[in-house]
Amino acid sequence: MKFGKEFKKKMVPEWAEAHMDYNGLKRILRELREYKQRKHSRDLLDHKIAAVGAPPPNRIISGIELQSSSLQNTNEDIEDQVIDVNTLHGDGCRQFYKTKFLRQSEEGGEIEVTFFKKLDEELNKVNTFYKDKVEEVKQEANHLDKQMEALVALRIKVKKPKQYGSNSKGHRNSAVPLTSNKSSAADASGNEPMGLTSESKQHQREPSPGPSEVNPTQIKNPGSDDREVLNIYDYREDPLEVLEHVKIKNTLESPISTIKGVFKDSREEELSFGKEELKRVEERLRAVFIQFYHKLQLLKHYSFMNLSAFSKIMKKYQKITSRGAARSYMLIVDNSYLGSSDEVTNLLERAEATFIQNFSNSNRREGMKSLRPKAKREKHAVTFFSGFFCGCSIALMVAIILRMEARKLMDKEKGAQYMKNIFPLYSLFGYITIHMLMYAADIYFWRRYRVNYAFIFGFKKGTELGYREVFLLSSGLAVLALGGLLANLHLDMDSSAEIYKTLTELVPLGLLILVLAITFCPFNIIYRSSRFFFIRCLFRCIGAPLYPETSPDFFLADQLTSQVQALRSFVLYICYYGLGEYSRRQSKCHSHGVYNTLYFIIVVIPFWMRFLKCIRRFCEEKDVKHMRNGLKYFSTIVAVIIRTAYELKKGKTSWMVLALICSAVATTMNMYWDIVIDWGLLRTKSKNKYLRDRLLVSHKIIYFAAMVLNVVLRLAWMQLVLEFKLTTVHKMTISTIIAFLEVIRRGIWSFFRLENEHLNNVGEYRAFKSVPLPFSYYDEDAEKDD
Structure with missing residues (x-):
């Protein structure tokens, strides 16, 4: 791997702008090399013209004379005569470096002057940033x-x-x-x-x-x-x-x-x-x-990578120009604060000793495991089983479609009953699977565009899941759900299995129990640390506002707002199996008052959690932005309640009008917040018109397409209220497709939301989270008051 790519890959993402502009210096050297090549071609042409006796123009003669004079001096040791580096002192005893190029009168000297000017700027920038940190x-x-x-x-x-x-x-x-x-x-x-x-x-x-x-x-x-x-x-x-x-x-x-x-x-x-x-x-x-x-490690890594970058760029300069200035300039770099300071190394050693002595019972091995956790290694088995489960899922899906078409299930009354009773039970696994697939895609693109999602979410190093692991889990869940659906369908359609019809409807319940058992399994299997991290975040979301809001908490709560149909499926499981509806082969859940009450409550819970979180942040930070965000979620709560009431009271025009008005207001507020606040787009004074100043995706059309797609998918709820007549499609299928579209919209939102969060961290050079200290001193409080 070339050093430029390695340098970009290994730099601290939030400090990217504080690193040396290696590519910018390479562009100047590339320009210098092209100039040298053109000059060399002209010199060769001049020699050929002189060899045949043709009198060259005055410009060419002077060029030959200059070259010959320069060739005479190549054997001299002129390293100290190429550059002269001066050390200047600024405010706060800070040192700044200014290089004077002594060969400016030679051809191409202007480009080399530009190179050393840029090099000084980068050295001063890196030095100042490192000293401040x-x-x-x-x-x-x-x-x-x-x-x-x-x-x-x-x-x-x-x-x-x-x-x-x-x-x-x-x-x-x-x-x-x-x-x-x-x-x-x-x-x-x-x-x-x-x-x-x-x-x-x-x-x-x-x-x-x-x-x-x-x-x-x-x-x-x-x-x-x-x-x-x-x-x-x-x-x-x-x-x-x-x-x-x-x-x-x-x-x-x-x-x-x-x-x-x-x-x-x-x-x-x-x-x-x-x-x-x-x-x-x-x-x-x-x-x-x-x-x-961790901060000290980042600083040490920052120093090492930038020192290597200066060394590499000076070697390239020496190779292109054949000048011996690299040794002189690297001596200045090594003597600068970046190259000579050992405070970080001393602090690392002392921090290790203090931590091992006080927090690991003087056991160095255990202490270093906590301080330096090993990075996670990719496993080939994950890739193999992901492909295997994906192939199995496609095969099972094709088998289900062929089975339904062969039996003409959708053309019979029995098919409609099946769609009404059984399909919603299995659709729960579909919602979870598509959400996990979108999350896997988000992780892939976050890594590709160097969005530090592990830092934003606060994952412990070495425990975060990659897109391969998430894809493995989602494809495995898809195999379980599709396998159960095919088995259920086969037993329902087989006349010889008539006595097992009641028992076959317990298959989705068994699948749900299996998934929940794996999720809450205390044994160290199937990514236990990630499962427990998810459970803790879910518990903190449910306990809002008694817990402070963190990045994974609000992110998970926002994901839950797009899983309304999945939450309703949980309520359907309670009714279908708790009230014995499965044994009667028909669903009468809406005839139960308890079910209708839960049908309302379960929809409101995700939005209510976000509303309470916003209220807490407003009380703590006194920022009006959080109150506006809370009003957005409150308007969504009202819209969802009205839409649910309209769904239960068919034929009421007044409820339909009220649902349209409330949903339109909530959708408008949500679209504005998505695009302007969460994504940071639609900036009229930005250098990228209607976008941000900083963009990670090079193709700007992607942002405009995402904004349009967000608006379109936000308006998908209109089908549920207006009920456009689609005779060839079952109503349950329509609601399921709309729920899938909402999950897809949330997946797209997630990428741009974290991109904006990452760029905010980059703008403030925020590469680590602040952990509150346990003790407070009275004298410190008095100093603050003074």
């Missing part, structure tokens, strides 16, 4: 040191409450700190972290330990065996004095914490020195350390 992680390391100090004090208080009372000495954690053991005044100010200075300076600044500071004390971790101990050293101060300045942040991440936050004026609570509180703090700090370590 390093400063951010250094400040975060200071905060983490204070958090660890409070955690160690809390551990001491919880594990040895009597031995380490107010009159006894405190203790310090033996793990390597992220910041230094300076004087107490320096620690309190937190101005300069020790972990970012050289080792020699650290040894000079660190005070020699006294006798009371080197006696280790072993304290058992709660819930551990006798071999798992925590090594700590003596503090100069009582741990209680540290804890007196500390409060616990209430992040409102659970229903209980949300309720407490609502009924309390402050979102902070006093320490209770309990084991449950200690466990909760340790879990949050563990997540903070893993995220911090």
Whole structure:
């Protein structure tokens, strides 16, 4: 693989614009090479003309003279005479580099001047970005040191409450700190972290330990065996004095914490020195350390990739021009902050030591598994079985169609009854399968256009499913559903199986139980981590607004709003099998008041969850945009209720008019929100007219086609209200097709929605999520107030 493609593939997607513009520099070198080739062709022509004795023009003679004079100097060591790099100092002691090309008077010199000007701009850009990010992680390391100090004090208080009372000495954690053991005044100010200075300076600044500071004390971790101990050293101060300045942040991440936050004026609570509180703090700090370590890894990778890019581009320049400027310029690059700074490496080592000591019982292997999870590897078996199940699904589908045509099932009254009773039960699996296929297609295109969907959804590295795995699951589900439908159809049509007719209708129920059993199976089979991630997100959606909204939560809730017919199928299963309708070979569910009530409620639930989420975000962020989004979902709730009422009360013209008005208002609001807010399109002042400034898909017609298709598919509900007469198509088939079209529309929406989210992250260089710290210090709050 060429370096340019590898560089683009391995760069941090959210920092793409902060990386060196390798392709831009290559274009300048390509222009320089083409100029050199044209010049070489002219020189050859001049030599041929001179060989036959024809007097060349003055321009050509001068060119030969210039070339001959340049050839005389090729053997000289002119490396230091090609470029002169000056180091300039800007605001905040920042260094900037400006290169002067000393051969500008030669032919093609203007292009080389442009190249070095662009090269300086990229070096200054990369250097500035890297230094800013390093400063951010250094400040975060200071905060983490204070958090660890409070955690160690809390551990001491919880594990040895009597031995380490107010009159006894405190203790310090033996793990390597992220910041230094300076004087107490320096620690309190937190101005300069020790972990970012050289080792020699650290040894000079660190005070020699006294006798009371080197006696280790072993304290058992709660819930551990006798071999798992925590090594700590003596503090100069009582741990209680540290804890007196500390409060616990209430992040409102659970229903209980949300309720407490609502009924309390402050979102902070006093320490209770309990084991449950200690466990909760340790879990949050563990997540903070893993995220911090991930940031350091990204910064180290950023530095390595850009240094490699500068080296590669200078080698290309040297190859094209035969000038020896690469060594001089790379010396400047290596001495720049990007190439010479080792703060990130030091912080990585210290973060590893601290994490292993405090969060993995000094077990390095277990600690590194958490800090550096292995990337997921593609398996050939997944591709094989995906193709196998896909072929089986197509074969089963053809067999079902041929079976129905051979028996003329749709021309008989029995066929209509079958469509009314059995087909809705199996259509549930069809809705799920088509949704999973659309999700697999979305993943494929997200990867192709480098949309970091794993980061947006918060998937743990190595556990996210690729499009092959999702396609395998969807094709496997399709085989189960189509196989059950064919078996059910065969037994229904076979006269010899008359005694099994009641039993055959239990086939779809058995399939549903099997799918639910696999979904909630606690064993480590069939992508358990992804299944549990889905279950947690679903539970958080149902518990809205007691849980804070996260990206996977709102994304799943939006997907559920397009699965109204699938949710109604669940209600149909309850009625059909719970009330014994299957044994009478006819569906009379609408005659039951409980079923009609559930028929209303189940449709409203997805939109209601999104409405409550919007209300919570409005209360937390005070952003009117969330209130407008909530009104959009509320209008959809009203429209869905009116349409459902019209469906149950046939022949009522007033209900039809009301359903049309409410649905039109809700559809208009939803279309505007889809295209303008979620997709970020229809920007009149954009450089891409009626689109965004940034587009991942190069063909602009794709965006316009998606907008038109979104409008058309949004209006598909009109068929359900107006009921256009299609005599050749059964009504159940029409409603199923419309439900499939809504799922397809949601799949298209999903791609552009995440593309817009990804571009927003790119615009803000947001490559990692912020994890809230568990402790809050009183002195920090006072500084904020000041």
